[in-house]
Amino acid sequence: MTAPSARQPASSGAASKPASPGRPKDLAKGAAILDAAKRMFLQHGYERMSMDQIAAEAGVSKLTVYSHYGDKQTLFLEAVKAHCDQQLPLTLFEPSPGTPLRERLMEIAEAFHAMISSPEAVAGHRLMCTPQIADSALPILFWEAGPKRIKDGFAALLQRRIKAGELEIGDVHRAAVQFFSLLKGEFHDRLVMGCGGDITGTVEEHLNASVDMFLRAYERRAPAAKARAS
Structure with missing residues (x-):
């Protein structure tokens, strides 16, 4: 039995051929x-x-x-799923009413940045950009197995915080994309391109500023604060 090429047409979903049933796996x-x-x-x-x-x-x-x-x-x-689950477990997106919103966003921000900055993640990102892989079905499947699962989990968290009255967001999925794009910033670009150089501020400062910007855009304001702003 030979392994399929990366150019094999993709099926709907991540796995094109599930493992065969039988006795329990080791x-x-x-x-x-x-x-x-x-x-x-x-x-x-x-x-x-x-x-x-x-x-x-x-x-x-x-x-x-x-x-x-x-x-x-x-x-x-x-392997992609396992890496994402280890570095950024989906439990971070589960309901946690007792955790303040900003604290939860910072937990996610720190875990996400650590994940995308790891040597494995940087190498994987570069791998997806190689001509052999870019022209295959793998980038779409990679997206669904990793980044899309994370974005969808975060969007679900945002929906719950909206219902709790903490956020005001019209397009939740767009807001989720914006959040992770803010977190990547210049740090991730430089890592992927392999170039050093001066970057303003530390990673911690960058993450705090990104979370604060997200909250300024979407955190629900008290009615009095709205009246003063107008």
Whole structure:
């Protein structure tokens, strides 16, 4: 059984071929395969990696890799999800009425910035921009497995805070995109391009300023404050 090319047409959803059913999977082996896949995809690229090489790196058989993940494309996307879930767990977007809004936004901002600034994330971003990958179905699937899941989770959090009377937002999904774009800023651009240079302020200052700007745009003002502003 050969691994499919990245140019194989995408199906609707992340996985084009789910792992076959059968006896319960060995969780330790599944984790070892994911760890090996994350390392090797980033070091060698998607096209140059085979399921045989990943199996050897993980210390399992190729049959075990296919049994857990079905095909190379599915394994790649699961590696993306695992990285995002580890660095920015979706629990940060769950209801937490006792946590002040700004505090929760800062928690998300710090986790998100740490995630996109990691060497693995920077290498993955560059990988998606290579000609071989850019002309394939993988960038869309990568987007759905990582960035879109995060944006949708954050949008759901915003909806709950709107219902709680803390925010006023007309287009929630646009606001979610704006939030993460603010957080990336110049720091992320320089990391991806591999150029140093002077950047105004520290990461902490950048994140605080980004959260404050977001709140100035969307935080619900008290009626008295609105009257004074007008």
